[in-house]
Amino acid sequence: MIKRTVLIVLDSVGAGELPDAAAYGDEGSNTLKNIYKNAKNFSLPHLENLGILNIDGFEDLKSPEYFLGSVAKCSQKSKGKDTTTGHWEISGLILDKPFPTYPDGFPEELISKFEKKIGRKVIGNYAASGTEIIKELGKEHVETGNIIVYTSADSVFQIAAHEEVVPLDELYEICIIARKMLQGNNGVGRVIARPFIGEEGNYTRTGNRKDFSLEPYKDTMLDFVKNSGREVYAIGKIEDIFANKGITYSNHTKNNEEGIEALIQTVKLDFEGLIFANLVDFDMIYGHRNNVQGYGDALMYFDGRLPEIMDNLKDDDILIITADHGCDPTTASTDHSREYIPLIFYGKNIKENNNLGILETFASIGKTVLDIFDINNDLKGTSVKNQIIKTGK
Numbered sequence: 001m002i003k004r005t006v007l008i009v010l011d012s013v014g015a016g017e018l019p020d021a022a023a024y025g026d027e028g029s030n031t032l033k034n035i036y037k038n039a040k041n042f043s044l045p046h047l048e049n050l051g052i053l054n055i056d057g058f059e060d061l062k063s064p065e066y067f068l069g070s071v072a073k074c075s076q077k078s079k080g081k082d083t084t085t086g087h088w089e090i091s092g093l094i095l096d097k098p099f100p101t102y103p104d105g106f107p108e109e110l111i112s113k114f115e116k117k118i119g120r121k122v123i124g125n126y127a128a129s130g131t132e133i134i135k136e137l138g139k140e141h142v143e144t145g146n147i148i149v150y151t152s153a154d155s156v157f158q159i160a161a162h163e164e165v166v167p168l169d170e171l172y173e174i175c176i177i178a179r180k181m182l183q184g185n186n187g188v189g190r191v192i193a194r195p196f197i198g199e200e201g202n203y204t205r206t207g208n209r210k211d212f213s214l215e216p217y218k219d220t221m222l223d224f225v226k227n228s229g230r231e232v233y234a235i236g237k238i239e240d241i242f243a244n245k246g247i248t249y250s251n252h253t254k255n256n257e258e259g260i261e262a263l264i265q266t267v268k269l270d271f272e273g274l275i276f277a278n279l280v281d282f283d284m285i286y287g288h289r290n291n292v293q294g295y296g297d298a299l300m301y302f303d304g305r306l307p308e309i310m311d312n313l314k315d316d317d318i319l320i321i322t323a324d325h326g327c328d329p330t331t332a333s334t335d336h337s338r339e340y341i342p343l344i345f346y347g348k349n350i351k352e353n354n355n356l357g358i359l360e361t362f363a364s365i366g367k368t369v370l371d372i373f374d375i376n377n378d379l380k381g382t383s384v385k386n387q388i389i390k391t392g393k
Helices: 031-038 045-050 083-090 108-118 130-144 168-181 221-227 256-267 281-287 292-311 363-372
Strands: 004-010 070-074 122-127 147-151 156-162 190-197 210-213 231-235 249-251 273-279 317-322 341-346 354-359
Touching (some): 004 083, 004 256, 045 292, 083 363, 108 122, 108 168, 122 130, 130 156, 156 168, 168 190, 168 210, 221 231, 221 273, 221 363, 231 256, 256 273, 256 292, 281 292, 317 363
Parallel strands (some): 004 317, 070 354, 122 147, 231 249, 231 273
Antiparallel strands (some): 070 341, 147 156
16 A cells, blocks of 8 residues: 655756647757756766656667666646646646736736735836846835836746845735735736845845745645645645645745755655655756756756655655656746656556656646545546556555
8 A cells, every 4th residue: 555655846857848839939948858968977877767768758868778667758738838837737737728928017007006005116027037137126126115026938926125125024925915916817827026135236036935826726636635634745835836725734945955855854754645845946046047057966966865765765655756847948048848747656666667658648647646545536637556556556
């Protein structure tokens, strides 16, 4: 009997362009492969032993003849390529239409109402890199107290403010106000607090980022696990992505190192249920800044810590490693990319040297988790339990 599933999302580690990638401007994107080809002194020996290079599409890279896991790559059925869409689909919710985006900024009527509610003026209100916009508008913000609002190619309403000008509690309250306003036709996937510190010419974003997502419109994998009487431990920004729905415990870690440490400590605990972790640095720090070597180094750091995670797994645990979208740092774009996601299953009860090919939706992950736990559900997706569990288990 499988008692726990440890699900790790390597944020933005895509596995090759989807058939409709060109419609999103992402033709040619392949986050993982392009890092293999462009990062210096790059290898992932432990992920390779689990079979990451045995996934379809990586045949031109050297892969082991025998690997220790069951692997696949997943196609995306939802429209969009953002964090919320990816995680929701992993957990069984498929979006028929994408969250709205605002490449030309948010409507003036909306911004005007927002200003009245928060008692501060807004500057910016255009699509921009977060690091660049605080360079451009940081001085004006510090001098006036006006908050910086910006977006990207993703469905996000981002609010940047200096921590000494707008205290964190106020910034988070401003985000809550925005979240309540941004519903319906303006229901962006996430409102994001983007605090920073420092002086002009040296502004630096802090680790106090906080995401405010829409609440999932129906129960997800997390709810089904929780409602079965099991525990759901959320690590990283999982609690934000799911608006704390379906979660019993959370640890809002700020970076990969904190996330991995929290993950290892949680794996050591004795309970039944799900550990759901997001490791954010690949996307937030390196992908969006087209930092190929930094991205590669971050992947190698995770790979170096992977044995510690695996060594602490119990015999009745299953480890799942996947992603939520791409963010290829080798392309001209600094935004997410429309890609397949890699999928690795590992554990004492998981078949080895087993390639499942291409799964039709990310939702197969959540469906498989619930099937392994023998939890009845109405989620979309096809379970691969019978294809990955060793006979007699």
